[in-house]
Amino acid sequence: MSVDTATVAKIASLARIKVSESELEAMVPELNGILAWVEQLGEVDTANVEPMTAVIPNTLRLRDDVVDADPLTGGGRRDAVLANAPVAEHGFFGVPKVIE
Template identity: 90%
Template structure:
C-alpha cells in the first residue's frame, strides 16, 4: 500500500489540516515509509489465529441508566460546558453561520 500526493492532499483536507504543496511532497515518501514498515506485519502467517482486540483480556464495562450518577460525567453544568466557548449567548454556543 502506498499513497500519492493527491491522496495526502485529500486526507489533509478531510481532517481540516492545512498543508502546503511543499509539505505534501515531503510527506508522501515519509508516509509511504511508515506504511511499508507496518506492512511487514503482513508477512506473519496468522491462519487460524483470532484477531486480538486488546492486549489484556478485558470486556467492555457498562453503566447503569442513572442520570448524573457521577458528577464528572453528568449534565446540569452549563456554565462549565460553555466556559471555553469563543461565543456563547442565551445558553447556546455561537458559531459562524453554517447553513446549506
C-alpha cells in the same frame, strides 16, 4: 501501497488538516517511508488469528440508568461545558453559519 500527493491531500482533507502544497510534497516521502516499513506485517501468517479486542481479559461493565449521579459524568453543568468555548452565546456554542 504507496501514496502520492493526491492521496495525501485526500487524507488530509478527511482528517480536516489544511496542508500547503509544499507541506504535501514533504509529507509524501515521509509517509511512504513509514507505510513501506509497517507493510512488513503483511508477511505474518494470521490466517487463524483473531484480531485483539481486549488487551487484558476484562468484561464491559454497564452503568445504571441514573441521571446526574456523579457531576463528573452527569449534565446540568452548562457553565463548565461552555467555560472554555471560543464562542458561546445565550447558552449555545457558536460556529460559522452552516448551510445544510
